[in-house]
Amino acid sequence: MIARLSRHANAGDALQDAYGSDTDDIGERRIPGEELVDYWYSIDGLLPRADRGPDTARDWCHMLDLPVRQHQLEHGVLENPSPLWHCSLRLHPEDRPLTAGERWEVNRRMLRAAGISPPGDDHASRWLALAPRPGRLEILASLVREDGKPARLHHQHFRAVMRECRRLEEDLGLRRMPRPPGTAQPAKRLTPWVHTVPVHPQR
Template identity: 35%
Template sequence: MWPRTLHAGEPLEDALGHPIAPEDERVLRSVVAHWDGLGSYTLGEHRHWTAAQWAEHLDDPTLEHPFAADEHGIRSPLLHLTAELHPAARDPTRADWPEIARRFARNAGLTSPVDDQTCRWVAVHSRPRRLDLIANLIRPDGTWQPQPHPLLRHLVAEGRRIATKLGLRPNRATTGALTTAPGLVTPTRGLRR
């Protein structure tokens, strides 16, 4: 498990697999989903953002509300979840990755269809068979985004539902006896015990 961090650069670098350089002008094209409020907030300019600009965007709530803390007084607002495919699972299509990201975001409590003041999050698919979801848990009003408890149990159950719905599980006859149900491996980075 990875501890929550204070700055978005660290989890974004891990998601991309390389350091983020402020002078790097390449547009980050591996973003597959993001928080629903981003379109109205940026008027569409986020389609041309670099990795450094995405990190800055995720860090903004921390700068705007520097003393925000969770119910335990912890002031490390960035959550980094990583979901990796089981080695025997089929590869999701390009259209599957945004759905996977949104479902994990919903089950992690990061977004809700009835709440328009949810926290900022972004899902990055830049490595094969892996999805990284990075969120700043500080909401626009400065309060902490509530999450289900226990979070890990919710995410494991959702991983199984996603694998079943999208047909990510392989045929047992072709792979032999499997000790675990293949599909999405449990996302654990950034989760506290």
């Protein structure tokens, strides 16, 4: 499992990166249910009702960018010019496809490893996980928390994400990739999430 981390000025740029630079008018793109892996637990009331049809990328971008806009209105200055975090995960070509429950677990463990969404933190950042192509998982998250504070990323969070990739390879029986320098396996392990798929209410 290979991870690529990047930061963007807004969710639209991150989503464009996730779907590919050749995607036209990403804002009007419909995101079907089979591409939606999981999302921040409190957003159902912020998205269109079910009778308005599937959610567009523009709806999701608005949800992810809202804490940044609120921070700018209240403080006028945004300390981080690239407040949208993007983790792009790619499986080895010879790996088996992940189940829906495994994709959900990978997303949660990556967010936890990076410090984006610690368990039990009701004011953590908003995030969205998508699987737009086979063997890929795209995780987008705001770096402004719900309480308006900067997200508390794990110290050396790139290495933390790489270490979690190695753990996931072992736990899910995926092809082991070479360890990048400085990412040796630590003694302490994160407790794996249960392999279940959350049921989202119909919109």
